[in-house]
Amino acid sequence: MNLAVNNQSLMLALGLVLIALAIGWKEKLGIDKDMIIGVIRAVIQLFVVGYLLKSVFKVDNIWLTLTLILIIIFNAGYNAKQRSNGIPDALPISIGAILISTAVTLGVLMLAGAIKFIPAQMIPISGMIASNSMVAIGLCYRNLNAQFRQERQAVLEKLALGADLKDASKDILRDSIKTGMQPTIDGAKTVGIVSLPGMMSGLIFAGVDPVRAIKYQVMVTFMLLSATSIGSVLACYWAYKRFYNDQKQLLI
Amino acid sequence: MSLIELVDLGYHVDDTCILKEINLTIDRQEWVTIAGPSGSGKSTLVRIIASLLSKTSGELNFDGDPIELYDPITYRRRVSYSFQQPTLFGNTVQDNLQFPYDIRQMPFDRDRAIRGLEYVGLAAADLAKPVVDLSGGQRQRVALLRNVMIYPEVLILDEVTAGLDEENKAFVWSMIRHFNEDDGLTIIAITHDQAEIAAASRLITLTAGKIDAGGAQ
Ligand SMILES: Nc1ncnc2c1ncn2[C@@H]1O[C@H](COP(=O)(O)OP(=O)(O)OP(=O)(O)O)[C@@H](O)[C@H]1O
Ligand SMILES: [Mg+2]
Numbered sequence: 001m002n003l004a005v006n007n008q009s010l011m012l013a014l015g016l017v018l019i020a021l022a023i024g025w026k027e028k029l030g031i032d033k034d035m036i037i038g039v040i041r042a043v044i045q046l047f048v049v050g051y052l053l054k055s056v057f058k059v060d061n062i063w064l065t066l067t068l069i070l071i072i073i074f075n076a077g078y079n080a081k082q083r084s085n086g087i088p089d090a091l092p093i094s095i096g097a098i099l100i101s102t103a104v105t106l107g108v109l110m111l112a113g114a115i116k117f118i119p120a121q122m123i124p125i126s127g128m129i130a131s132n133s134m135v136a137i138g139l140c141y142r143n144l145n146a147q148f149r150q151e152r153q154a155v156l157e158k159l160a161l162g163a164d165l166k167d168a169s170k171d172i173l174r175d176s177i178k179t180g181m182q183p184t185i186d187g188a189k190t191v192g193i194v195s196l197p198g199m200m201s202g203l204i205f206a207g208v209d210p211v212r213a214i215k216y217q218v219m220v221t222f223m224l225l226s227a228t229s230i231g232s233v234l235a236c237y238w239a240y241k242r243f244y245n246d247q248k249q250l251l252i
Numbered sequence: 253m254s255l256i257e258l259v260d261l262g263y264h265v266d267d268t269c270i271l272k273e274i275n276l277t278i279d280r281q282e283w284v285t286i287a288g289p290s291g292s293g294k295s296t297l298v299r300i301i302a303s304l305l306s307k308t309s310g311e312l313n314f315d316g317d318p319i320e321l322y323d324p325i326t327y328r329r330r331v332s333y334s335f336q337q338p339t340l341f342g343n344t345v346q347d348n349l350q351f352p353y354d355i356r357q358m359p360f361d362r363d364r365a366i367r368g369l370e371y372v373g374l375a376a377a378d379l380a381k382p383v384v385d386l387s388g389g390q391r392q393r394v395a396l397l398r399n400v401m402i403y404p405e406v407l408i409l410d411e412v413t414a415g416l417d418e419e420n421k422a423f424v425w426s427m428i429r430h431f432n433e434d435d436g437l438t439i440i441a442i443t444h445d446q447a448e449i450a451a452a453s454r455l456i457t458l459t460a461g462k463i464d465a466g467g468a469q
Contacts, residue, residue: 154341160304161398162329163355171341247306248324 057120065119069126073098076134080235083138085145093238098133101230105129105223114219125223128199132224133231136180140236143179147172148243148252155250165248169240176240180232181225188221253316255280255438256301256406261310263296263461270296271461274310280405283432283439287449288458294442295336297458298408301440302333329356332404336411336442338395340383345369345394348383352401361401368397371430372423389420396424400431407431409441413448421445 017039024031056064077095084090106115106126115121148155151172158168166173191197192214196204199220203213245251254277261274271293278284286294299305300312303324312319319327340348349365366376372393378386386394396412409428413421425448431437443449457464 153335153337153339156304157335157339157341157395158351158355160302160328160333160335161352161355162325162332163351164325167355247303249304249306 053119053123056123060119062117065117065122068119068123069102072123072127072130073102076130080134080137080141084141084239087141087144087239088242090141090239090242093235093242094134094137097137097231097234097238098130100234101133101227102126102129104230105227108226109219109223128220129223129227132184133227136184136228136232137235139183140176140180140232141239143176144172144236144239144243147175148250152250152252159248159250165241165244169243173236173240176236177229177232180236181228184224184228188225191217191221254278255282255315257311257313258301259311259313261300261307261312263293263300263305263308269461271300271307274463276456276463278438278440280438281432281436282454283441283452284454284456285449285452286440286442286456286458287444287452288464290444292458293461294458295410298333298410298440298442301406302331302408303327304333329402330404331406331408332399333408334396334399334410334412336414338392340386340391340394343382344379345374345381345383345386346379348394348398349379349401352398356402358402365397365401368401369394371427372397389416392416392420393424396427400437403431403435403437406438406440409439411442411444413443413445 017035021032021035023029024035056068074095076098077091080094080098081090084094087093106122106129109115109125110117115125148169155168155172187197197217197220200213200217203216204210243251256276256278258274258276261271261276262269263271274297286298288294296305300307303319303322314322314327314331342348342351346360346365349368350360353360362379365379369375369378374390374393378390383391383394392412392415396409399407407428413424416424428439428441432439441448449455
């Protein structure tokens with residue numbers, strides 16, 4: 001490690017936050033309170049998680065690891081649900097979609113031997129998968145809501161012609177799944193060109209050979225593509241039916 | 253036995269009563285014209301008959317059975333509703349005319365589509381035409397064709413000729429008369445047009461959510 005982040009340098013780096021605060025204050029963005037809360041929360045959460053992870057890694061117990069992964073998935077599902085704007089059953093749908101996308105992706109990575117079932121690998125990777133799935137699903141929900149409102153008349157016409165719910169919603173479904181996956185696909189296209197992703201930057205930062213860091217990043221790119229596509233497809237397919245009642249009438 | 257039977261049918265949203273005490277029977281191959289002031293509940297009534305809305309009280313029977321016994325999708329293929337202000341979807345005219353076949357997993361009957369287009373004053377070449385390039389009257393006619401590419405038993409027309417010029421109206425009504433007389437479709441047509449009201453074989457007038465006394469013979 002050729003890097004030294006100590007408590008003192010962290011305190012000095014806090015000066016960067018002051019710059020952001022000053023800009024926010026001068027431009028009257030009204031975000032100073034949000035920003036202060038955000039910074040304090042980030043510091044506390046990360047320290048708590050850091051110490052928690054340290055002890056979990058030490059204990060190295062399969063059940064404890066699984067429990068933590070489930071907590072991550074639940075939190076991600078809860079967060080995705082917050083973007084659903086009242087879609088019924090959004091919580092179970094979100095948790096289900098994130099659970100399956102995480103399980104499938106982790107399973108493939110383990111079968112491929114890319115990761116081992118040890119907390120130091122499973123927990124951070126689950127977190128990455130679940131959070132990307134969460135963002136994708138949130139985008140899916142937003143698009144479903146927007147499209148069902150915008151395309152309401154077309155959906156009604158299709159229903160009136162005797163289309164089943166899937167045929168009446170097909171264009172909206174396709175568009176929403178695409179919307180959920182788009183950031184990951186865009187990210188994959190520009191990775192290394194526009195930005196060095198967080199994980200890779202972190203590794204290089206911490207002194208890991210860039211070529212090794214890249215191999216990790218390639219794995220992460222594959223993994224996120226799989227996670228967001230599975231998450232988006234499942235969430236969209238489960239959620240679109242909630243826009244109809246049991247008489248197969250549009251609720252909007 | 254009547255094809256459609258409404259008994260004391262009512263519809264309310266929250267505390268607002270939109271339809272009440274609707275009693276109406278419609279026989280197979282009948283042509284019923286519905287008139288009444290704007291906001292009197294005409295569209296709501298026919299949307300209930302088309303199963304796009306559910307009544308909140310009373311009974312609605314179709315072909316002898318309560319509507320609740322039917323699968324809504326199958327039912328809507330038998331009772332087809334053409335919207336007051338239809339929108340075409342997809343890109344081309346063909347996308348719209350092919351849709352009824354796609355949802356039934358049936359091959360598109362191109363000849364029938366072309367015959368339909370010609371019948372309403374369009375042409376085979378219009379199949380590939382982008383819907384945004386159609387005039388208002390042409391859109392209305394394509395939307396109506398979409399409802400009859402595969403025949404329903406009941407065709408519900410919600411002011412389909414509103415905003416059309418006389419020539420377009422004549423096209424549309426001659427087509428509907430053909431469906432009714434030659435192919436036995438039951439027609440329920442909402443209209444504001446005085447000439448259409450005067451020519452009605454059976455007229456029902458709605459006012460404030462109720463059928464006018466003497467309006468339903
Ligand atoms: N979901 C709803 N919530 C509240 N009110 C509604 C709802 N749907 C319809 N209405 C009201 O019910 C009444 C009847 O509407 P409807 O569209 O059936 O009238 P209409 O007779 O077809 O009028 P027009 O001739 O203008 O088309 C209107 O006052 C309308 O505002
Ligand atoms: Mg109306």
